[in-house]
Amino acid sequence: MNHACRTQELVALSGAHTLGSKGFGNPNVFDNAYYKILLDKPWTSSGSMSSMIGLPSDHALVEDDECLRWIKVYAGDQLKFFGDFANAYVNLVDSGAVWGSGEI
């Protein structure tokens, strides 16, 4: 049983947004670039493409003290991020979350 709190799991799972088109590092590489870039708040610099980085949910994480604490932990410790992401993802699936219709 994993006793991580829900806030920690939210921050760990959100790290999946390092993948894809929202501007957090290499779109094809799963790493902790998401957290390093969140700490820089590039979306606050106006008049450049960096203002396009991230979703509203990504931006909101940095404004919450408890989330920010985990962002700093994962920015500094990629292995901990990998471990916590894996645990949080298993908890998510165990709680009944499914993709789309639930058929694979």
Ligand code: HEM
């Ligand atoms: C905190 C709640 C979340 C919200 C509000 C959210 C919202 C979104 C949205 C709107 C996009 C599309 C971005 C775009 O326009 O390109 C997106 C992309 C994505 N999300 Fe989430 N998401 C959340 C959590 C998660 C979680 C928990 C995971 C997986 C564990 C995840 C994995 C992804 C991935 C991999 C992409 C990129 C897909 C691609 O670019 O092809 N997200 N998310």
